[in-house]
């Protein structure tokens with residue numbers, strides 16, 4: 001099947017969603033996602049951040065779809081044409097969705113552990129000249145203790161349901177869910193039961209905002225001050241492949257490794273995540289590379305160095321041909337050593 005996104009045609013398998021096709025195209029065509037998570041089944045369709053404009057339904061039925069479609073739950077059709085980055089309608093609506101998500105969202109960023117790796121921050125900053133029109137009092141919830149490892153800040157929750165889907169699909173017994181409706185809806189564990197099973201910590205990684213954070217990392221550092229390393233250990237419960245968030249020799253946090261879409265590659269167990277904070281517990285493989293634009297990339301190269309090519313035909317020291325005419329010291333006399341060094345560099 002062929003589908004065209006912003007003028008780029010890609011070949012996809014039947015059953016592929018429009019969002020997955022957009023990810024194949026890449027760049028600005030990839031819509032933001034706050035609820036969709038490719039590693040979880042039946043996840044998406046909640047936040048409406050990923051809206052796209054379908055200008056041609058399919059080869060068989062070329063009518064455009066009158067309403068914008070959430071790309072994460074819209075199946076690609078053969079001959080479909082979609083506008084994502086090139087649709088003003090989609091961009092305006094995404095902007096309205098982010099304004100809506102921020103209506104009840106607290107101004108917690110300066111004290112929020114998610115800052116720097118928060119999808120909602122990225123979404124809000126992606127909107128140029130964003131101004132909230134909401135002047136009413138924001139909705140707030142009573143703090144709730146959901147156990148020793150996971151901190152719940154319900155005020156920051158955007159009700160994406162990722163944590164609920166994860167608990168349904170990964171843990172034997174889900175003890176938390178969304179209770180209430182409308183602006184009373186909240187993530188709760190019913191009678192405050194702790195989430196105590198081996199894989200519950202993964203809700204921290206899938207939560208797109210700072211509603212579920214790691215209690216053992218709370219207020220220890222900002223993520224951009226930490227150095228991230230991929231590491232592994234022998235674990236009988238999970239793959240043991242993690243990212244260590246270190247400051248000097250101290251392991252401040254352990255998380256699952258994430259891919260370029262900021263989605264977990266392999267879910268890890270609570271023992272690896274919370275109970276091994278000594279460097280001797282881990283075999284460190286090397287620096288973790290973030291693929292997506294992120295403040296976590298500070299001091300990291302995000303692309304393999306062999307791809308970086310400086311495209312100059314003359315050595316920078318000698319200057320470009322067109323510039324040599326503008327300066328008075330053309331043909332600077334190099335000594336023998338300098339000439340040898342220039343020759344060697346050119347050969348390389």
Ligand code: SF4
Pocket residue numbers: 105106107108109110112113114115116118119120121156209210211
């Ligand atoms: S969840 Fe994100 S947007 Fe909300 S306070 Fe935390 S960092 Fe800021």
Ligand code: SF4
Pocket residue numbers: 156157158159160161162163164187206207208209211212
């Ligand atoms: S707690 Fe986080 S993952 Fe769960 S519904 Fe709220 S925002 Fe989504």
Ligand code: FES
Pocket residue numbers: 032033034035036044045046047048049050051070071072073
């Ligand atoms: S990511 Fe598609 S609706 Fe949320």
